[in-house]
Amino acid sequence: MGIVSEEEAIDELQKLINQVEGPLKKTFERVHQGYLRENLSRFLKARDWNVSKAHTMLLDCLRWRVDSEIDSILSKPIVPSELYRDVRDSQLIGMSGYTREGLPVFAIGVGLSTFDKASVHYYVQSHIQINEYRDRVLLSSMSKKNGRPITTCVKVLDMTGLKLSALSQIKLVTIISTIDDLNYPEKTNTYYVVNAPYIFSACWKVVKPLLHERTTKKVHVLSGSGKDELLKIMDYTSLPHFCRRGSSGSSHHTQSVDCFSVDHPFHQQLYSYVKHHYETQGQGEPAKQGSFHVGFPEPGADGVQIVKTIESEMHNLENRNGLGKPVDDRTVSP
Structure with a gap:
């Protein structure tokens, strides 16, 4: 049956x-x-x-x-601290707060991430550590606090600074997204895209038909910084810093904290958590420099097709980009 x-x-x-x-x-x-x-x-x-x-x-x-010994990854700090700072400065991700329903709000600087200050393995290690900290610590804590299962988050994707040169980073981004698709499925409730330039609109137009309807329904392209729409689901204090620009009537929040910064409370708490778990394992020596190597899964046929489509569209944009404003600087409406 x-x-x-x-x-x-x-x-x-x-x-x-x-x-x-x-x-x-x-x-x-x-x-x-x-x-x-x-x-x-x-x-x-x-x-x-x-x-x-x-x-x-x-x-x-x-x-x-x-x-890949993922269960122990939260006891493997990225050292020295200067290297961790370099990773944070070039892989822009942070947590700005929670929605009113208790879901963590993760901010990702898609356009300004450069991934050029460390090896691929450090960026993958950092990404998985954030995933595991989200699942084992944040979601577990919020579930207990709210008395019900909270198993997903929302992500706000900042496209500020997205350029044709981002094509050089697509291999690493594909590795990370494939790890998420295969090992952390359905962990994101909604993706909010903000500050989107024309290049995003052009790529999204050709990629969207290749995606599962389940995925496209999660993606919401918001106008400008998306502040007004995001305030419908979260308080002002949970807005990512790049969504607060142009705010009025909120003078006490004008000094918004950059949630990508290594000095942001989320990153300080995460790094302290990892160091503490390393130390409580009874290690007699300080942690040594060296990335945590994880097996990189091969993207599926759909993933390969999406990458090729993005590459093709970005090359087309580059070839057409000769008149008027640079394609990177044009803005897009949802």
């Missing part, structure tokens, strides 16, 4: 995953943090509620976690 409901699909997947033992079982406990069914549903959603495909995806994720 076929699966007729989402609840039955979750039941079937739970029966299958209950058979795993040893390291796979242990790392799965880290993944679900006590919210088993909510996390099983993430993998089912990512595979259109096909139990067999979701089971394969989840097992592959657990094997990747064991092989």
Whole structure:
């Protein structure tokens, strides 16, 4: 008899995953943090509620976690601190606060991230550490505080400064997005795109048809800095700094903190957490410099096609960019 409901699909997947033992079982406990069914549903959603495909995806994720020792990544600080500062200065991501529903708000500086001050492995390590801290610490804490499972976040993508030269970073961005797609599926509730220049509009137009409808429904391109729309779901204090520009009537918030900065409370708390867990392992020596190497998964056929489409469109824009304002500087309306 076929699966007729989402609840039955979750039941079937739970029966299958209950058979795993040893390291796979242990790392799965880290993944679900006590919210088993909510996390099983993430993998089912990512595979259109096909139990067999979701089971394969989840097992592959657990094997990747064991092989790459992901459970210990929050006790592997990026040292020295100057290197961590370099990573933060060139991989712009931070957490600015929470929505009124309790979801963490992550800000990502897509346009101004340069990824040019450290090796690929450090950027991947940093990204996974933020994912794991989000899932093990932030979401777990907010779930307990609110008395209900909170298993997703929202992301605000700042396209300020996006240029044709971003094409050189597409390989690293693809590695990171593939890791997320395969091992952290359905962790983002909504993507809000702000400060979008013309180049984003042109690329989004050709990429959108290649994406699953489930994904495109999550993406909201907002006008300008998106402040007015974002204030419908979060308080002013949770707005990313790049969404507060041009504010009026909020003089006490004029000195907004750059949430990308290594000095922002989120990054200070994260780095302290990782250092503390390293030290409590009983390590007799200071942490040594060296990145945490993680296996890079190959992007699927859809991912490869998307990358090729973006590359093609950006080359087309470059070839057409000869009249009027530079293509990088034009703005776009949602």
